[in-house]
Amino acid sequence: MSDGRLLNQLSQGHAPMVSGRPHVPITGLEGFPGMQSGGAMGMLAQFVLGPMIQKMMGNAGFMPILGHDQNTYDVMRNLQFTQHQQAVMRDAAELDRENFQRTFRGIAAMTGTPWGSQQRRAAGQLADIGQMMAPMMAQVAPELLDQLAGMRGSATVMANRMLLGGRYRLDPATGLYGQTPESVGAM
Secondary structure: OOHHHHHHHHHHHHOOOOOOOOOOOOOOOOOOOOOOOOHHHHHHHHHHHHHHHHHHHHOOOOOOOOOOOOOOOHHHHHHHHHHHHHHHHHHHHHHHHHHHHHHHHHHHHOOOOOOOOHHHHHHHHHHHHHHHHHHHHHHHHHHHHHHOOOOOOHHHHHHHHHHHHHOOOOOOOOEEOOHHHHHHHOO
């Protein structure tokens, strides 16, 4: 076998060292009764009740890790990544608020509704709701959130995808594997 052919065969089987398993957001409460149903109610319970229970347990010095089949370190790292991901998406959602208001103003113009103070107030209230729901929507329906954010797309969706895409890449700021939320926010 010639050297060129051997090198070609060796390079065909190349795979990255990290498998690139998709990130599964966790709250640490997956083993908690009523929160593991997997349906919409289980997800809603984790997103609504999860932060309250985590804060309560954190104030007492505990970390909410219930009933997992993974080792504790992997669960803690996954939980930490999920918390960083949520924090970055909440910060990015603030940037989407103005885009949501522009979208609502465009909808009013398309329907021929005059844009007055009452419409501005209603659009502001809807934009507040959109800002609050954006981190969850970026995971559940990112295309819809991108469309609601207008021509530029959603900063929340972009931040989420940059974090997920950068999990196994070198961080340009630190030179370490995995992008930190700070470097994603700076981009």
